[in-house]
Amino acid sequence: GAGVSQTPSNKVTEKGKYVELRCDPISGHTALYWYRQSLGQGPEFLIYFQGTGAADDSGLPNDRFFAVRPEGSVSTLKIQRTERGDSAVYLCASSPGTNREAFFGQGTRLTVV
Amino acid sequence: AQKVTQAQTEISVVEKEDVTLDCVYETRDTTYYLFWYKQPPSGELVFLIRRNSFDEQNEISGRYSWNFQKSTSSFNFTITASQVVDSAVYFCAPTTGTASKLTFGTGTRLQVTL
Numbered sequence: 321g322a323g324v325s326q327t328p329s330n331k332v333t334e335k336g337k338y339v340e341l342r343c344d345p346i347s348g349h350t351a352l353y354w355y356r357q358s359l360g361q362g363p364e365f366l367i368y369f370q371g372t373g374a375a376d377d378s379g380l381p382n383d384r385f386f387a388v389r390p391e392g393s394v395s396t397l398k399i400q401r402t403e404r405g406d407s408a409v410y411l412c413a414s415s416p417g418t419n420r421e422a423f424f425g426q427g428t429r430l431t432v433v
Numbered sequence: 434a435q436k437v438t439q440a441q442t443e444i445s446v447v448e449k450e451d452v453t454l455d456c457v458y459e460t461r462d463t464t465y466y467l468f469w470y471k472q473p474p475s476g477e478l479v480f481l482i483r484r485n486s487f488d489e490q491n492e493i494s495g496r497y498s499w500n501f502q503k504s505t506s507s508f509n510f511t512i513t514a515s516q517v518v519d520s521a522v523y524f525c526a527p528t529t530g531t532a533s534k535l536t537f538g539t540g541t542r543l544q545v546t547l
Contacts, residue, residue, distance in 0.1 A: 353534065362524050362537030363478070376532040411478065419466045419485075419533045424478040 322346070324425035326412050332431045333402055341397040341428045345414030352395050353422060354387055355411040363411055369395060402432045435460040439525055439538035446515050446545055453511045454541050456525030460506075462486075465529045467501065467508045472540070473521040481523075484508065515545045 325344040333339050345352050350371055355363035365379040369389045377387075384402075389395040399406055409429050413422040438457040446452045458467060469481040482494070484501050491500050496513045512519055522542045526535040 351533065355535075362526075362540050363535070365534045365536070368532045368534055376534060379534075409476070413478075415533065418531065419483075419528055421468065421480040421483055422533075422535065423480065424470075426475075426477050 324412055324414050324423050326410075326425035326428050328428060329426060330429045330431075332433060335402060335404060335432055337402050339399050339402055339430065341399075341410050341412075341430070343395045343397070343412030343414075343425060345393065345395070345412070346416075346423055347393075349414035349416050349423075350392070351415040351417065351420075351422075352389060353413045353415070354395070354397050355413065357409045357411055357427070359408075366397070366410075399430075402430075404432045406430060407432045435462070435527065435529065435536060437525055437527060437536055437538040439523075439541050441541045442539075443542040443544070446543070448517055448545055448547055449514050451511060451513050452515050452543065452545075453509055454523050454525075454543070456508045456510070456538060457506050458508055458525070458527050460527070460529065462529050465527050466533075468526045468528065468535065469499070469508075469510050470524045470526060470537075471521045472524065478524070482510070512543075515543075517545050517547060519543060520545045 352369040354366040357363040368376040372392045384400045387397045409427040411427045413424045415422040436459045467484045471479045500509045522540040526537045
């Protein structure tokens, strides 16, 4: 596809469970970002990949959150022992380079019950 | 530390009116980029414009124009002859540093009615 693809679009999970959220960026984009957006708020930065490496993970809220991008393309955001406070829309974006516009996916709405 | 302020929480206009969305960005950085994004009810963030801190020339692109004044830390965005399809939440977001991560404001909800 031409745009950033995120799966699933919706995920409902029970408190304490493990979840994985997938992001397929635009082909050729070396930069990949994860953001989290709570209701009525602007997106908040979680982690940035340049190629395969996490160049900036300063936005991850705690060690229950982890993300990988093993081949420099698809990325997976992993959340362990989910809590109700993790409920939000998780957005992925990719960019062709530094300080260039970022293209966002539709997001994954995570609901922890 | 940097701070992004979008003081307007919600704006309602009638179609064909012009509307300006305000953004104030405070930073000690001398080099940065400023972006505006739109988030329609469908939820997907859409890139609108990008500006760097070295260029204060105001520009117009179709119905969009923007006014960047470094001295007042303001980066305002104007929609001319608004349309119902412009109804969305608009975010101002600067980037700094090598990560180019966006720092979003709280957004301004624009409602355009007939």
